[in-house]
Amino acid sequence: DIQxxxxxxxxxxxxxxxxxxxxxxSQSIGAYLNxxxxxxxxxxxxxxxxxxxxxxxxxSRFSGSGSGTEFTLTISSLQPDDFAxxxxxxxxxxxxxxxxxxxxxxx
Amino acid sequence: xxxxxxxxxxxxxxxxTLSLTCxxxxxxxxxxxxxxxxxxxxxxxxxxxxxxxxxxxxxxPSLQSRVTxxxxxxxxxxxxxxxxxxxxxxxxxxxARQSMGPVAGTGYYFDSWGQGTLVTVSS
Numbered sequence: 001d002i003q004x005x006x007x008x009x010x011x012x013x014x015x016x017x018x019x020x021x022x023x024x025x026s027q028s029i030g031a032y033l034n035x036x037x038x039x040x041x042x043x044x045x046x047x048x049x050x051x052x053x054x055x056x057x058x059x060s061r062f063s064g065s066g067s068g069t070e071f072t073l074t075i076s077s078l079q080p081d082d083f084a085x086x087x088x089x090x091x092x093x094x095x096x097x098x099x100x101x102x103x104x105x106x107x
Numbered sequence: 108x109x110x111x112x113x114x115x116x117x118x119x120x121x122x123x124t125l126s127l128t129c130x131x132x133x134x135x136x137x138x139x140x141x142x143x144x145x146x147x148x149x150x151x152x153x154x155x156x157x158x159x160x161x162x163x164x165x166x167x168p169s170l171q172s173r174v175t176x177x178x179x180x181x182x183x184x185x186x187x188x189x190x191x192x193x194x195x196x197x198x199x200x201x202x203a204r205q206s207m208g209p210v211a212g213t214g215y216y217f218d219s220w221g222q223g224t225l226v227t228v229s230s
Contacts, residue, residue: 043221044152044217046220089154091216095168096215098153
């Protein structure tokens with residue numbers, strides 16, 4: 001199985017901050033990397049596919065980059081609605097696997 | 108807009124079978140792949156498997172011996188059965204629609220999710 005790791009596991013930030021989350025795969029997955037946002041008690045919400053393509057309606061302050069084994073999710077200016085846990089997920093090889101999540105909370 | 112709604116017992120006894128249904132509205136069950144994901148309380152997400160009505164299901168190897176995913180096209184529903192459950196199967200279970208990007212090399216993703224249903228395995 002491809003193991004996904006994320007760093008940091010959690011971070012505290014303020015509204016307006018630039019936030020970067022890193023996701024690493026245990027082997028090369030090309031651009032088969034997706035990102036999801038999850039708020040407490042809610043289902044995950046799809047944000048980005050193919051490492052860098054935003055889903056329709058996702059604010060442009062979100063961006064994704066990377067390929068191979070290292071990927072980043074960046075929020076250019078953190079907004080109150082962005083405090084949540086972010087999960088990466090690979091769809092390169094079965095079984096599809098998720099990272100452990102990165103919790104973004106208010107400083 | 109597609110909507111998914113999971114339903115089923117919230118409590119299952121050890122060694123019994125967990126059975127959940129996902130009702131889909133706003134999209135035909137025959138037009139997409141459908142997947143199940145679970146999340147133990149306070150933990151990360153785990154992919155269980157997916158089903159496409161005209162193809163073979165694909166299951167996570169860690170659950171393959173115990174899981175069955177199927178669809179009922181007459182009801183536009185997706186079902187999950189997990190046999191011989193233990194406390195380790197206690198989780199929130201989500202159904203999701205699985206789509207593929209229009210560009211080659213971008214793979215599949217889960218673009219619409221149900222609200223999830225908590226299943227506790229306990230005697």
